[in-house]
Amino acid sequence: xCLDGTNGTVGSLPVASSQQLLEKAAREELSSDDVAIDxxxxxxxxxxxxxIVFRARVECRRTGKHLNIIAKLPPQNEARRKQFFAxxxxxxxxxxxxxxYPMLEQFQREKGIDTTDGEQSFNQIPRCLRxxxxxxxxxxxxxxxxxxxxxxxxxxxxxxxxxxRLVIKALGRLHALxxxxxxxxxxxxxxxRGMKELFTSREEDEQMDAWFTVLITRTLETLDxxxxxxxxxxxxxxxxxxxxxxxxxxxxxxxxxxxxxxxxGDCWNNNMLFKHENEVPVDFRLLDWQISRxxxxxxxxxxxxxxxxxKAFRDQHYEDLMDCYYESLSxxxxxxxxxxxxxFPRKALDQQLKQFGRFGLLMAVMILPVITTKSEDVPDLxxxxxxxxxxxxxxxxxxxxxxxxxxxxYRQKMSDCCRDMVxxxxx
Numbered sequence: 001x002c003l004d005g006t007n008g009t010v011g012s013l014p015v016a017s018s019q020q021l022l023e024k025a026a027r028e029e030l031s032s033d034d035v036a037i038d039x040x041x042x043x044x045x046x047x048x049x050x051x052i053v054f055r056a057r058v059e060c061r062r063t064g065k066h067l068n069i070i071a072k073l074p075p076q077n078e079a080r081r082k083q084f085f086a087x088x089x090x091x092x093x094x095x096x097x098x099x100x101y102p103m104l105e106q107f108q109r110e111k112g113i114d115t116t117d118g119e120q121s122f123n124q125i126p127r128c129l130r131x132x133x134x135x136x137x138x139x140x141x142x143x144x145x146x147x148x149x150x151x152x153x154x155x156x157x158x159x160x161x162x163x164x165r166l167v168i169k170a171l172g173r174l175h176a177l178x179x180x181x182x183x184x185x186x187x188x189x190x191x192x193r194g195m196k197e198l199f200t201s202r203e204e205d206e207q208m209d210a211w212f213t214v215l216i217t218r219t220l221e222t223l224d225x226x227x228x229x230x231x232x233x234x235x236x237x238x239x240x241x242x243x244x245x246x247x248x249x250x251x252x253x254x255x256x257x258x259x260x261x262x263x264x265g266d267c268w269n270n271n272m273l274f275k276h277e278n279e280v281p282v283d284f285r286l287l288d289w290q291i292s293r294x295x296x297x298x299x300x301x302x303x304x305x306x307x308x309x310x311k312a313f314r315d316q317h318y319e320d321l322m323d324c325y326y327e328s329l330s331x332x333x334x335x336x337x338x339x340x341x342x343x344f345p346r347k348a349l350d351q352q353l354k355q356f357g358r359f360g361l362l363m364a365v366m367i368l369p370v371i372t373t374k375s376e377d378v379p380d381l382x383x384x385x386x387x388x389x390x391x392x393x394x395x396x397x398x399x400x401x402x403x404x405x406x407x408x409x410y411r412q413k414m415s416d417c418c419r420d421m422v423x424x425x426x427x
Contacts, residue, residue, distance in 0.1 A: 017134065021130055055069075087138070092292055094133055124284060150273035168304075175263070200251070246362060268363075303363045361426070
């Protein structure tokens with residue numbers, strides 16, 4: 001997750017070294033020392049949480065040649081940096097752009113796969129231009145995908161089955177790369193198998209425990225124990241305990257072996273940009289690899305599906321999407337030179353869904369309040385971080401993640417998620 005702020009022109013980036021890196025990137029990308037930079041805040045309130053985004057239009061004064069660059073920085077507020085684990089998140093995302101994806105891209109090329117062809121390869125990420133990991137000066141500079149026709153889909157609207165198929169197929173190719181590397185070049189992927197689960201980096205924080213306790217209570221309040229005693233009882237049992245302990249259990253790579261893979265980790269609507277032609281999605285990009293992890297492949301599927309779809313959609317398309325995912329993974333695995341029946345047979349996917357499927361419930365507990373809250377109703381994140389740092393009871397802040405005219409939507413989505421978790425046998 002990333003973002004903050006409002007759109008508007010700004011003078012320069014808030015960190016001098018980041019501004020200097022942006023100017024250097026602009027000169028080198030345009031092969032000119034005579035460049036002008038128009039900088040604007042690049043996001044809306046409620047879109048992102050771990051970072052702050054700026055949009056820069058860079059133009060060569062002499063030739064008129066231009067490009068647009070996204071600059072992503074961590075919060076400058078110290079409390080917010082700490083509460084939203086900004087430093088390890090930027091370390092993880094920079095590692096993805098500078099180490100993990102280059103490894104995946106090189107492997108595809110070795111197999112004769114054209115990595116410029118989005119339908120035949122995994123390349124659904126933004127082009128990273130420059131990075132810096134100096135403490136308190138972290139920054140990621142990327143090509144602005146808006147210039148190429150990509151936009152964030154309104155999180156308050158329902159994605160179509162075409163949107164889902166684009167994402168599901170790409171996740172299949174992403175996960176296939178890990179299986180093939182483990183099969184053919186295990187030494188290349190070995191260093192990433194021990195990635196620390198960043199989501200649990202504050203697992204001993206009592207404030208976070210209190211936060212998630214409120215969210216769990218709110219979840220259970222969407223269910224009627226008298227009308228649906230089975231759903232209520234199984235949901236309550238599935239959410240019994242410390243939230244972070246449950247996340248830690250489900251994200252443990254060792255528990256998913258031999259089927260653990262490199263996952264995106266944060267598959268919700270605001271981390272995806274889609275390109276449309278005649279209102280039909282034809283391409284997309286996955287952003288914000290800050291919580292990428294080594295774990296069961298179904299975590300990405302559960303996070304995405306149960307945060308982005310409603311029950312009516314799942315009733316109609318869920319099984320087809322699982323087939324779509326497995327077909328994408330297995331066919332790409334064959335192209336990479338490995339045997340899917342040996343490395344990840346379909347029955348293994350079904351077993352992983354049974355073992356790790358309730359991760360979708362945990363992510364819905366966390367993300368549905370955000371998705372269904374209007375931007376103008378999202379609480380001030382820096383003020384909230386300061387309160388967390390000072391040990392203030394955050395019950396009220398948690399309950400601010402709601403909008404009066406979308407509360408019914410939240411309750412329906414959350415209760416339907418619980419019903420489907422029971423129906424699919426995940427809880």
